[in-house]
Amino acid sequence: MKVLLVSDFYPPESIGGIQTAVFTLSTFLAKAGVQVVVLTGGKEAKIEKNRNLTVRRLKEFKIPFYPLPIVRPSAEKIKEVFEEEKPDIIHVHVAMMLGSSCMKEAKKRGIPIVYTNHALPDNANQFLPQVKSFSTVFAWSFWRVIKKFVTRADCVTSPSYYGLSQLTSRFTLKKTQVISNGLDLLRYKRNATRADAEKKLGLTGRKIVLYVGRLYHEKSPNVVVKASKMVVDKDKSTYFVLIGDGPQKKMLHALSEELGVHDHIIFLGHLDDETLRLYYEAASVFFTGSTQELQGISVMEAMSFGLPIVAPSAKALPELVRNKQNGFLFHPFDSVMAGDRILKILEDEKLQKKMGEKSLEFIQEHDARNTIKEYKKLYESLIPAQ
Numbered sequence: 001m002k003v004l005l006v007s008d009f010y011p012p013e014s015i016g017g018i019q020t021a022v023f024t025l026s027t028f029l030a031k032a033g034v035q036v037v038v039l040t041g042g043k044e045a046k047i048e049k050n051r052n053l054t055v056r057r058l059k060e061f062k063i064p065f066y067p068l069p070i071v072r073p074s075a076e077k078i079k080e081v082f083e084e085e086k087p088d089i090i091h092v093h094v095a096m097m098l099g100s101s102c103m104k105e106a107k108k109r110g111i112p113i114v115y116t117n118h119a120l121p122d123n124a125n126q127f128l129p130q131v132k133s134f135s136t137v138f139a140w141s142f143w144r145v146i147k148k149f150v151t152r153a154d155c156v157t158s159p160s161y162y163g164l165s166q167l168t169s170r171f172t173l174k175k176t177q178v179i180s181n182g183l184d185l186l187r188y189k190r191n192a193t194r195a196d197a198e199k200k201l202g203l204t205g206r207k208i209v210l211y212v213g214r215l216y217h218e219k220s221p222n223v224v225v226k227a228s229k230m231v232v233d234k235d236k237s238t239y240f241v242l243i244g245d246g247p248q249k250k251m252l253h254a255l256s257e258e259l260g261v262h263d264h265i266i267f268l269g270h271l272d273d274e275t276l277r278l279y280y281e282a283a284s285v286f287f288t289g290s291t292q293e294l295q296g297i298s299v300m301e302a303m304s305f306g307l308p309i310v311a312p313s314a315k316a317l318p319e320l321v322r323n324k325q326n327g328f329l330f331h332p333f334d335s336v337m338a339g340d341r342i343l344k345i346l347e348d349e350k351l352q353k354k355m356g357e358k359s360l361e362f363i364q365e366h367d368a369r370n371t372i373k374e375y376k377k378l379y380e381s382l383i384p385a386q
Helices: 017-033 074-087 097-109 133-152 161-168 195-199 223-236 248-261 275-282 297-304 335-346 349-366 369-381
Strands: 002-006 035-044 047-052 053-059 061-063 066-070 089-092 113-116 157-159 176-178 207-212 239-243 265-269 285-287 309-312 327-330
Touching: 002 074, 002 097, 017 035, 017 053, 017 369, 035 097, 047 297, 047 335, 053 066, 053 074, 061 239, 074 097, 089 097, 089 369, 097 113, 097 133, 097 157, 097 327, 113 369, 157 161, 161 239, 195 275, 207 223, 207 275, 207 297, 207 335, 223 239, 223 335, 248 265, 265 349, 285 297, 297 349, 309 335, 327 335, 335 349, 349 369
Parallel strands: 002 035, 002 089, 035 053, 089 113, 113 157, 157 176, 207 239, 207 285, 239 265, 285 309, 309 327
Antiparallel strands: 047 053, 061 066
16 A cells, blocks of 8 residues: 655654644654655655655745645646656645645546545644634635535544544535544653653753743643743742744743743744753643644643643543543633643642643543544545455
């Protein structure tokens, strides 16, 4: 079986939730003996081969006022890829020109199509002007584009029940399935005690509340900074560590100064995997203010390290964070309620341990090996018998 995975974005040339999901899927499918071809963008056109995994990069370009690169392939180029690779099935992950072109070619050839939706309007709109009238028009346009993808696919998947409900409530689909993006639980696991990690990072004696994610408005990092005020005022040994970067960084620095918590907030930007691991191991609580998650890969990573989670009761997050079991949910944007929940965990070591153990228990169903089994079974059910 040969699978063509189609995504405009793929590591290491870009990072993010979609990139991580497609990378996990491609590498684990290849390890499972499936022939995998990833068609994606890059700074230059090239082909990278490694055993069962081939990455074909088409040259990307940028358009004004939009920071993400765009891949706009010619029909001839897509035809060439299909002729050379001869895929048995295609799996599209991004609803843009590259995915549309591949779906058209697959339809011509009678090749089954799987489409996974990784975004909602607020995710896709994160780089554009945040004006209500504009956002309304954008959302309308977004769903028109998505309709062309989901109604032409032989099966539509989503990493969460919430994400799938947003599609089935709007469109009539042939076949649907919820399949987690998956996480390599052999890679994302604790190798050091909290005390050892704290020592390596020079944070001994400090309680770490960890945030990992982009500093974009859709992730609501301002809620993290606002909640820190209440927590730090009651416990001066607590520090909030924000890992990630984005256009809100300057505003967040100013907000932390205004609230008088600047000395207790550490902005670290992007980190290499090994250093990021140490912060997961050193943290007492993982905290996110994001209200736009269709699953939440950073939350899954934190769970795999046995961390209690504090997150808003929004979108798909309640599917990962079961209130009062592996963490606490709070009302979206309510930084006071969030701060109160963080303090409850920090002040009760038994609760912290119990919730961390539940996180480890709940994350097992999201092991990437389970994801691959689900997708292999799905692909095989769609490919016509020879």
